[in-house]
Amino acid sequence: MAKVLDTDALRGELAGLEGDWAGDSTAITRTAELPGFVEAIAVVDRIAVVAEELDHHPDIDIRWRTLTFRCATHSEGGVTERDIELARRIDEIIGAAT
Numbered sequence: 608m609a610k611v612l613d614t615d616a617l618r619g620e621l622a623g624l625e626g627d628w629a630g631d632s633t634a635i636t637r638t639a640e641l642p643g644f645v646e647a648i649a650v651v652d653r654i655a656v657v658a659e660e661l662d663h664h665p666d667i668d669i670r671w672r673t674l675t676f677r678c679a680t681h682s683e684g685g686v687t688e689r690d691i692e693l694a695r696r697i698d699e700i701i702g703a704a705t
């Protein structure tokens with residue numbers, strides 16, 4: 608079972624991520640702007656595959672070509688290492704698409 612990260616641990620983990628993630632021990636979020644709607648949906652599709660592989664799923668808000676991801680471990684009520692791993696994988700996919 609993954610533990611909810613405390614503020615210090617979370618700050619360290621966020622600093623190590625490629626993307627501009629923000630948040631607190633409740634949840635972390637980042638946005639990404641893709642060239643267009645089709646590209647944004649393609650990114651969501653790739654992230655869906657990874658989320659299934661990890662058995663860990665982000666909340667995703669889609670507005671035209673801007674995506675907002677929110678990661679938290681629902682079962683633990685906060686941000687755990689599983690969210691950091693998911694965030695890292697989301698960053699990789701966005702990095703490859705932009």
Ligand SMILES: C[C@H](O)[C@H](O)[C@H]1CNC2=NC(N)=NC(=O)C2=N1
Pocket residue numbers: 662663664665678679680681682683
């Ligand atoms: C059984 C399975 O591990 C759980 O239901 C998973 C699925 N995906 C999940 N995703 C997220 N973000 N939090 C969870 O607690 C969670 N639980």
